[in-house]
Amino acid sequence: MIFVLFILWFIFNGRLSLETALTGIVVCGAIYGFLCRFIGYDIKKDISSLKKIHIFIAFLLTLFLNIAISNFIVIKIILSPNKKPNSEIVSFNPRLKNFNTRCIYAEAITITPGTYTVGLKNGEYQVHSLTPRFSKQLTNSAVLRYIKSMEDKL
Numbered sequence: 001m002i003f004v005l006f007i008l009w010f011i012f013n014g015r016l017s018l019e020t021a022l023t024g025i026v027v028c029g030a031i032y033g034f035l036c037r038f039i040g041y042d043i044k045k046d047i048s049s050l051k052k053i054h055i056f057i058a059f060l061l062t063l064f065l066n067i068a069i070s071n072f073i074v075i076k077i078i079l080s081p082n083k084k085p086n087s088e089i090v091s092f093n094p095r096l097k098n099f100n101t102r103c104i105y106a107e108a109i110t111i112t113p114g115t116y117t118v119g120l121k122n123g124e125y126q127v128h129s130l131t132p133r134f135s136k137q138l139t140n141s142a143v144l145r146y147i148k149s150m151e152d153k154l
Contacts, residue, residue: 001046002032052150059146063108066143070113074130090135093124094144101151108143 009024010016035041077083096102106117109127114134119126129135138144 001035001041002028005031055146055150059143059150062142062146063112066141067112070115070134073133074113077130085130086132087128087130088132088135089118089126089128090138091124091126092139094139094148096123096147096151098151101147105144105147108147109138 005028006024009028010020013020013024032041036043077085094105096105102120102123106120106125109115109117109125114130115138116128117125118128125138127135127138129138
């Protein structure tokens with residue numbers, strides 16, 4: 001958290017200098033101390049989160065790769081005069097335990113071209129898919145595997 005605060009300090013300040021950095025260390029340290037004392041942040045939790053960051057980075061890279069590939073597939077469908085979308089709405093339950101990871105997967109589905117999360121209730125997803133090919137990938141995608149591994153590490 002202190003790294004995030006320090007980065008935000010530079011973004012909001014708008015300049016990079018030794019004076020800004022030293023002032024930022026003092027201000028961010030004070031804010032972090034306040035967060036630890038009154039909000040419940042813990043240095044041990046932050047350190048353990050840093051140990052798990054490689055899973056999150058792999059998740060983001062996989063998600064961006066899926067978005068790029070899906071963009072090309074959707075563009076091919078749209079620009080092809082012979083291909084017409086065969087859209088469908090599918091329901092499935094990927095058995096995610098945590099509400100936050102369910103929401104992350106719902107958003108990952110929605111930002112990927114060709115799919116849109118229509119509903120999420122009790123772990124059951126309703127997803128509109130542009131083609132059956134997109135529907136088949138929802139229950140066994142690499143993005144879902146990373147989300148499940150992040151959920152197991154929480």
